[in-house]
Amino acid sequence: MLDRGGLNRREILQKCLALGSITLIASSSRAAMLLAFEEKELRKPTPANELGPFYKKRAPETATLRAPGDPGMPLSVSGQILDTRGEKLPNVVVEVWQTDHLGHYDLDGYRYRAKLPADGSGNYKFESVMPGHYPDRVCQHIHYLVTAPGHKPLVTQLYFATDPVFEGDPDKNFNRDPLIHNRELVRPVMLVGDPKDIHAAVNFELCLERV
Known part of the structure; x- marks a missing residue:
């Protein structure tokens, strides 16, 4: 740091x-x-979480997953990627994939899938929509695959404290989804903007472990 x-x-x-x-x-x-x-002074690496069956290689390099007119709650996700010593990591690649607002993955194309090169200070950001629920999973989530030279790949997932499954108390109820093994992956959600143009914003800092 x-x-x-x-x-x-x-x-x-x-x-x-x-x-x-x-x-x-x-x-x-x-x-x-x-x-x-x-x-x-070491930080703890971000907890790992399952890759899941819907990962696809060769996602497009874009920070805009949400197209104009897409239904659902607009969502901005940002964060910084550090190592366990608190050093900012350059040359990081963040891959994300999620469902649309109704809980459907695009299995034929690359909607709501992206590859995000972080900047020189390890910062990343993307625009999407709040993912929906689907029968095989309890909670809303976004998948991550994070890679950086000299560090172990990180496979994890981002969850949302506002998910109705938690009934307003993610500290108590986060394990209602059997795949959530660590409360740290459930992040606060801020609502920003005016009532006519409101969107959700989440910060998800990531920490990678050295090889």
């Missing part, structure tokens, strides 16, 4: 050691101190 001056955690610690702001105990080497500091 970078501070406002552009230094990462290791560089900050090295600077503190050089200036005498931190004193090492006799039994600690500089390398051991740096390693212990970094391990203590």
Whole structure:
């Protein structure tokens, strides 16, 4: 993670050691101190979730899954992709796929499927609609496949705290969907805009584990 001056955690610690702001105990080497500091600061990788049967390769590179006039609640999803040390990851590719607002996957084409190259700071964003429910799954969700050089691929899913299945209490009811193993994947939903042009917005930060 970078501070406002552009230094990462290791560089900050090295600077503190050089200036005498931190004193090492006799039994600690500089390398051991740096390693212990970094391990203590590690983030947890984003929990994995099932790939599912509807993934398709060669999705189009676009951040606009929602076409003009598409029915359903407009949805904006954004986030940042980091590693477990909090470093921003460049050269990340995010693949997403979901149903339309009625719970139907496009199995013949690539509607509501996209490949999203993240920017140099690991940020991504796409425009879609709130996915619908369908008989084989309990909750609304969006599938993710995230890849970055030097990191383990992440297969996961995004869920929505506003899903009626949770009855307003995702902390208590998230496991009503047997495929949701971690509450962290259920994200808050903000409603933005005026009553005549309202849309949902969700932030979904992702953390990848190094190989």
